[in-house]
Amino acid sequence: MTGQLAILGLGPGSPDLQTPQVSRALEEATDLVGYETYLARIAERPGQRRHASDNRNELLRARLALELAAEGCRVAVVSSGDPGVFAMASAVFEALEYGPSSWRTLQIEVMPGVSAMFAAAARLGAPLGHDFCAISLSDNLKPWAVVLARLVAAASAGFVIALYNAASRARPWQLAAALDVLRPILPAQTPVIFATAISRPEESVTFATLADVDPIQADMRTLVLIGSAATRLIERPHAAPFVYTPRSALEPS
Amino acid sequence: MTGQLAILGLGPGSPDLQTPQVSRALEEATDLVGYETYLARIAERPGQRRHASDNRNELLRARLALELAAEGCRVAVVSSGDPGVFAMASAVFEALEYGPSSWRTLQIEVMPGVSAMFAAAARLGAPLGHDFCAISLSDNLKPWAVVLARLVAAASAGFVIALYNAASRARPWQLAAALDVLRPILPAQTPVIFATAISRPEESVTFATLADVDPIQADMRTLVLIGSAATRLIERPHAAPFVYTPRSALEPS
Numbered sequence: 001m002t003g004q005l006a007i008l009g010l011g012p013g014s015p016d017l018q019t020p021q022v023s024r025a026l027e028e029a030t031d032l033v034g035y036e037t038y039l040a041r042i043a044e045r046p047g048q049r050r051h052a053s054d055n056r057n058e059l060l061r062a063r064l065a066l067e068l069a070a071e072g073c074r075v076a077v078v079s080s081g082d083p084g085v086f087a088m089a090s091a092v093f094e095a096l097e098y099g100p101s102s103w104r105t106l107q108i109e110v111m112p113g114v115s116a117m118f119a120a121a122a123r124l125g126a127p128l129g130h131d132f133c134a135i136s137l138s139d140n141l142k143p144w145a146v147v148l149a150r151l152v153a154a155a156s157a158g159f160v161i162a163l164y165n166a167a168s169r170a171r172p173w174q175l176a177a178a179l180d181v182l183r184p185i186l187p188a189q190t191p192v193i194f195a196t197a198i199s200r201p202e203e204s205v206t207f208a209t210l211a212d213v214d215p216i217q218a219d220m221r222t223l224v225l226i227g228s229a230a231t232r233l234i235e236r237p238h239a240a241p242f243v244y245t246p247r248s249a250l251e252p253s
Numbered sequence: 254m255t256g257q258l259a260i261l262g263l264g265p266g267s268p269d270l271q272t273p274q275v276s277r278a279l280e281e282a283t284d285l286v287g288y289e290t291y292l293a294r295i296a297e298r299p300g301q302r303r304h305a306s307d308n309r310n311e312l313l314r315a316r317l318a319l320e321l322a323a324e325g326c327r328v329a330v331v332s333s334g335d336p337g338v339f340a341m342a343s344a345v346f347e348a349l350e351y352g353p354s355s356w357r358t359l360q361i362e363v364m365p366g367v368s369a370m371f372a373a374a375a376r377l378g379a380p381l382g383h384d385f386c387a388i389s390l391s392d393n394l395k396p397w398a399v400v401l402a403r404l405v406a407a408a409s410a411g412f413v414i415a416l417y418n419a420a421s422r423a424r425p426w427q428l429a430a431a432l433d434v435l436r437p438i439l440p441a442q443t444p445v446i447f448a449t450a451i452s453r454p455e456e457s458v459t460f461a462t463l464a465d466v467d468p469i470q471a472d473m474r475t476l477v478l479i480g481s482a483a484t485r486l487i488e489r490p491h492a493a494p495f496v497y498t499p500r501s502a503l504e505p506s
Binding site: 011014015016017018019020021024058082083084085086089090091092093094096097104105108110111112113114115118119121122123125126127128129130131132133134135136141142143146149150153154156157158159232234235236237242244245246247248249 | 264267268269270271272273274277311335336337338339342343344345346347349350357358361363364365366367368371372374375376378379380381382383384385386387388389394395396399402403406407409410411412485487488489490495497498499500501502
């Protein structure tokens with residue numbers, strides 16, 4: 001088969017944070033496949049076909065991309081951020097594993113991007129400066145008990161936590177429940193930061209502590225960063241504080 | 254003060270994976286500060302000063318960068334990958350917190366990059382397709398007991414693990430000890446992948462399982478990825494397998 005499939009990440013939003021590799025793949029593709037909101041960020045090119053869908057049905061979208069590549073198209077599957085982080089890459093490989101064996105001869109390349117978590121961290125300072133983890137708060141694809149167990153394990157062991165899929169209209173209560181399970185583990189003054197739409201015009205950042213955070217301020221564009229007990233704020237005159245987690249760790253308490 | 258400080262990430266090595274924001278900051282800087290190996294990747298520009306050092310003394314390097322910015326220079330502090338992930342950003346903010354209060358009025362910006370872990374994941378497929386964590390295996394800045402406790406917590410809770418600073422001449426035994434502590438927790442067939450110098454000419458990838466992995470193959474350029482019990486390989490004819498972790502998780506066993 002001669003078709004090609006690029007599974008790529010646009011970065012957090014600004015073209016300034018999109019890699020040259022991804023820009024070229026978008027120019028060369030005959031077909032773009034992705035969530036309509038992400039496709040809308042890409043300049044239209046004559047003759048290039050777009051296959052937009054809503055943000056569910058990731059597996060259907062992945063199969064469509066593989067079918068188009070099997071027909072000989074140059075397909076780009078588009079994610080925001082990095083395609084391997086709670087995005088389309090895993091869905092494409094799941095579709096590949098259970099699809100026709102001929103798909104395994106396709107030329108498939110994953111093209112990394114600046115992830116939402118690292119773009120948010122950069123905006124804040126260096127909150128992920130020590131050991132950290134990323135957890136999807138969605139219970140669409142895993143039991144809520146697993147989410148809670150991972151939150152407890154990560155906070156107890158001293159990881160800084162980045163929460164993806166923290167809130168949406170269909171999942172309004174999960175973030176509050178997640179924060180509740182962390183309160184007995186982490187200090188009340190632990191920084192909790194909502195980073196929304198980083199690098200896009202509507203960007204916003206909200207600082208709180210675990211004691212006073214209001215989960216209602218998160219939406220589906222929000223990356224939530226929860227510090228460890230070591231995470232610190234550096235106050236500045238006339239500017240938001242910097243947030244960082246020191247490189248060194250002390251003995252467990 | 255009018256000086257500026259950019260703390261930036263070059264990405265894993267290929268210029269194709271470096272963001273336009275970082276490329277511009279490198280052009281505009283009067284002074285580059287960083288580990289000599291990373292500075293060597295950047296084209297020389299007339300009139301631009303270079304302050305290269307070895308890969309220790311991060312705090313000294315951070316203070317030098319802040320001092321130069323305080324003198325009015327446009328300084329770029331250079332890391333590989335993303336500057337916020339076991340790199341220079343945390344050191345700069347530590348130096349800032351304990352330095353002269355006047356430094357807090359400097360214009361400081363962190364510019365994210367494609368991290369080594371996501372570049373390695375992209376080369377392999379989607380091994381970080383579900384909840385994951387990053388742990389530095391260096392015991393220079395934290396007690397070894399903390400490293401072990403985090404490894405056990407992460408593996409027990411089902412996180413895929415990315416290990417930074419997995420091995421060096423000064424730390425030859427830590428990776429073997431880390432794998433030993435994981436063997437009672439994870440299945441023998443858990444994929445363990447050594448991704449070395451991804452996107453650079455000397456790139457190499459080694460596949461193993463937790464049962465048969467040989468830690469000697471890792472060096473200071475190696476990112477080690479350890480799957481969860483859910484991580485899967487997709488075999489292909491005449492090509493390395495893809496590795497992915499499914500988006501969905503089952504009930505804890």
